[in-house]
Amino acid sequence: MDGVRRMTKLQEFAGGGGARPAVPFKTLAARLREQIADDIVRGALPPGIALEELELAKRFDVSRTPVREAIRLLVASGLVEARPHRSAVVARATEAQLAGMFEALRELESLCAGFAAERMTAPEQADLRRVHGALQRVVRAGDPQRYHELNEQFHSIIYAGCHNDYLERLTIETRARIAPFSRAQFRTLGRLARSHAEHEAIVRAIMDGKAERAAGAMKAHIGSVHDAYATYRGG
Amino acid sequence: MDGVRRMTKLQEFAGGGGARPAVPFKTLAARLREQIADDIVRGALPPGIALEELELAKRFDVSRTPVREAIRLLVASGLVEARPHRSAVVARATEAQLAGMFEALRELESLCAGFAAERMTAPEQADLRRVHGALQRVVRAGDPQRYHELNEQFHSIIYAGCHNDYLERLTIETRARIAPFSRAQFRTLGRLARSHAEHEAIVRAIMDGKAERAAGAMKAHIGSVHDAYATYRGG
DNA sequence: GCCCGCAAACTTGCATACAAAATGGCATAC
DNA sequence: GTATGCCATTTTGTATGCAAGTTTGCGGGC
Numbered sequence: 285m286d287g288v289r290r291m292t293k294l295q296e297f298a299g300g301g302g303a304r305p306a307v308p309f310k311t312l313a314a315r316l317r318e319q320i321a322d323d324i325v326r327g328a329l330p331p332g333i334a335l336e337e338l339e340l341a342k343r344f345d346v347s348r349t350p351v352r353e354a355i356r357l358l359v360a361s362g363l364v365e366a367r368p369h370r371s372a373v374v375a376r377a378t379e380a381q382l383a384g385m386f387e388a389l390r391e392l393e394s395l396c397a398g399f400a401a402e403r404m405t406a407p408e409q410a411d412l413r414r415v416h417g418a419l420q421r422v423v424r425a426g427d428p429q430r431y432h433e434l435n436e437q438f439h440s441i442i443y444a445g446c447h448n449d450y451l452e453r454l455t456i457e458t459r460a461r462i463a464p465f466s467r468a469q470f471r472t473l474g475r476l477a478r479s480h481a482e483h484e485a486i487v488r489a490i491m492d493g494k495a496e497r498a499a500g501a502m503k504a505h506i507g508s509v510h511d512a513y514a515t516y517r518g519g
Numbered sequence: 520m521d522g523v524r525r526m527t528k529l530q531e532f533a534g535g536g537g538a539r540p541a542v543p544f545k546t547l548a549a550r551l552r553e554q555i556a557d558d559i560v561r562g563a564l565p566p567g568i569a570l571e572e573l574e575l576a577k578r579f580d581v582s583r584t585p586v587r588e589a590i591r592l593l594v595a596s597g598l599v600e601a602r603p604h605r606s607a608v609v610a611r612a613t614e615a616q617l618a619g620m621f622e623a624l625r626e627l628e629s630l631c632a633g634f635a636a637e638r639m640t641a642p643e644q645a646d647l648r649r650v651h652g653a654l655q656r657v658v659r660a661g662d663p664q665r666y667h668e669l670n671e672q673f674h675s676i677i678y679a680g681c682h683n684d685y686l687e688r689l690t691i692e693t694r695a696r697i698a699p700f701s702r703a704q705f706r707t708l709g710r711l712a713r714s715h716a717e718h719e720a721i722v723r724a725i726m727d728g729k730a731e732r733a734a735g736a737m738k739a740h741i742g743s744v745h746d747a748y749a750t751y752r753g754g
Numbered sequence: 755g756c757c758c759g760c761a762a763a764c765t766t767g768c769a770t771a772c773a774a775a776a777t778g779g780c781a782t783a784c
Numbered sequence: 785g786t787a788t789g790c791c792a793t794t795t796t797g798t799a800t801g802c803a804a805g806t807t808t809g810c811g812g813g814c
Binding site for chain 2: 352357384391450
């Protein structure tokens with residue numbers, strides 16, 4: 285790119301980090317996809333913003349080719365929209381689409397919870413209780429950011445607990461797809477407490493092995509998250 | 520490619536067809552994705568087969584670039600697996616993965632049916648009845664191929680009837696993802712008749728606006744499809 | 755002042771060239 | 785005869801050049 289040919293470039297990328305010894309090897313495109321997807325989900329790249337190939341290429345010091353491939357990957361996953369000869373943009377969503385995604389997420393998470401109640405192993409249950417306990421402490425401490433992190437763990441444990449890789453993947457992807465639009469939902473301490481109370485019902489149902497109750501509790505939980513978000517957005 | 524520069528190449532592709540006047544314009548990559556995805560779903564490209572870039576490029580008379588982009592699109596959708604520096608292959612699945620996908624499809628279709636019972640418009644309902652009637656005639660005639668086509672229409676109408684674009688898309692993609700593995704399920708006339716009888720219960724529940732009954736009937740239907748497939752595959 | 759048309763600049767789409775890694779075959783050592 | 789390591793071949797990964805399409809802004813006309 286500037287005279288000196290740097291070795292492989294695959295080793296050095298990885299977000300400016302150091303050497304990564306036993307990594308299975310990833311293409312530039314794969315890493316770019318992760319990086320950009322992360323930026324979108326975290327909100328650094330908000331919906332509607334243009335993803336110009338040359339700009340991204342310069343930022344990551346690669347050519348347009350892997351950038352283009354990364355964008356194609358993101359397009360297929362739904363996080364990015366692309367139209368021919370126009371810059372790809374971070375996916376937007378109408379209110380109706382967002383409501384649809386929330387509804388789908390509610391049902392997917394509900395399914396996961398139901399299966400988790402029937403299938404989680406003892407270690408998985410222990411892990412769920414552990415994170416649930418940690419969440420309780422965070423609620424008392426009133427730390428929304430930390431709550432957000434642990435909350436994601438909580439839900440992820442339940443996704444994995446359904447013991448259905450495909451369903452787990454669908455749910456994770458749906459959550460990621462909604463994330464860019466719902467980044468402000470846990471701002472109030474009131475919601476934190478309420479969220480945790482809802483978790484309590486879910487955990488109990490799972491521990492008791494009551495699939496329907498777990499599914500119902502999760503459905504109510506996600507529904508209330510959606511309501512909180514809709515209220516927030518509405519005014 | 521061979522001296523004479525052919526105009527745009529975007530117009531002429533499209534599967535050897537003629538001029539396509541009012542088409543919104545699609546990139547080569549997008550068309551290749553459709554073509555390859557179709558070949559995978561239809562079984563022309565069975566699971567495990569390698570998708571060599573140069574070979575595909577030659578077959579479609581394009582360069583490797585759009586082929587690669589098409590493959591990336593397919594990778595993200597799950598129809599194709601790729602590992603660095605290895606040919607991409609049509610996605611395979613273990614028995615466990617396949618079972619998981621069937622389970623997910625069962626739940627997704629069940630959700631669609633439930634919502635459809637509550638939300639389908641009168642024209643949509645009429646369309647469903649129309650296809651259902653056509654299916655009955657095909658069962659009597661004993662035409663598995665035609666049954667397969669109409670059966671897809673039948674289910675697609677219900678997907679659309681849930682009035683949730685995202686859920687519809689998830690369900691369609693899941694069905695496509697399973698298709699390469701379940702292409703031999705409607706070989707017996709007995710299954711045709713049974714399948715149609717199950718449809719009957721679904722249609723009635725939807726027409727009556729009974730969401731739970733519709734969901735349950737659909738769940739039973741997909742479950743029986745899966746059983747038939749598992750039996751077929753098992754021996 | 756506003757609208758329309760045109761052209762320049764910019765961005766993406768595709769092709770091609772080259773680099774790097776994996777595969778397969780062959781020779782060699784045991 | 786088998787295993788192992790090396791080299792040629794093949795295939796993917798990345799960079800770059802050029803063509804085509806879109807956007808934008810300017811100038812002229814109304």
